Amino acid sequence: MEQQDTGLDTPARIDTGKPHPARMYDWFLGGKDNYPADEELGRQLVGFAPDIPVMARMNRAFMHRATRWVAGQGVRQFLDIGTGIPTEPNLHQVAQEIAPDARVVYCDNDPIVLAHSEALLRGTSEGGVDYVQADARDTAAILEHARRTLDFDRPIALSLIALLHFISNEDGAYELVEHLKEALAPGSYLIISHLTPDFHPEEASRKVTDLYKAGGLTMDMRSRERFARFFEGLEPVAPGIVAAEDWHPELGEPVPGQEDVRSGAYVAVARKN
Structure with a gap:
């Protein structure tokens, strides 16, 4: 497996006093790579909405299914922004199971994800995996680094x-x-999952948003119309915009406990022509 130089030899400081979405997500999934601030806000959210850990697993299951589907369409390059702390199977493991020569670039802004990036860099000998620490809003830096591993003249799954x-x-x-x-070439795909207030009472969505804001985090749960705006100019893949659990469930295994739970997230995959 080819690995690129991340250029990140100097450890970044981990702010353990403020919750971080990647570490909270790890806590929801039952992981150990989180801190008291992450657990505290996580417990407040779960205390109000006990299904959140199941919803987090449903979201991750969508990622697995979408990756399998896109790899099945012949895409061999993946750019995953907002990677989170490694929880197997990771995206590259799913993609390389179908296409051993798949190349993957991960990106996250949390230093603890960088600390665990070695787990993200273990792939097949035929493929390539790289990691960049950057804020999602710094798209210029992300694209500059991703070009070391990915060929942007060929299709990429974002x-x-x-x-x-x-x-x-x-x-x-x-x-x-x-x-x-x-920046994507024709034949590329955009894969998004996004929390929405549409599946739950307005008061409940407002409470969740307020809890995140009280923890110093932005939370903008967008409606279907606002979610659809991200895909403007692209061709939606069937079944279009749906709840996470309703996107090609036949491509994966059901998440335990999901039978009576709504994911609370819209998902979609769309193609650039």
Whole structure:
């Protein structure tokens, strides 16, 4: 397996006093790579909405299914922004199971993800895996680094899983997606999952948003119409915009406990022609 130089030899400082979405997600999934601040906010959220850990697993299961589907369409390059702490199987493991020569670039802004990037860099001998620490809004730096591993003249699957609801319109959520879309070659795919208020009572969605904001985090759970805007100019893949659990469930195994749970997330995959 070819590995690129990340250029990240100097360890970044981990702010353990403030919750971080990647570490909270790890806590929801039962991981150990989180801190008291992450667990505290996580417990507050689960205390109000006990299904959140199941919803997190449903979201991750969508990522696995979408990766399998896109790899099945012949795509051999993946750019995953908002990677999170490694939880097997990781995206490259799913992709390389179908296509051993698949090349994957991961990106996250949390130093603890970098600390575990060695697990993300273990792939097949035929493929390539790289990792860059960068903020999702710094698309220029992400694209510059990704070009060391990925050929942007060929199709790429751009994966933004459970990321964009942490970025407000004012912080450029739509602009960063447009910038990334513009860099993709025809035949590329955009894969997004995103929390929405549409599946739950308005009061409950407002409470979750307020809890995140109280923890110092942005939370913008977008409606279907606002979610669809991310895919402007692309051709939707069937079944279009649906709840996470409804996107090609035949491509994966059901998540334990999901039978009576709504994921609370819209998902979609679309193609650039």
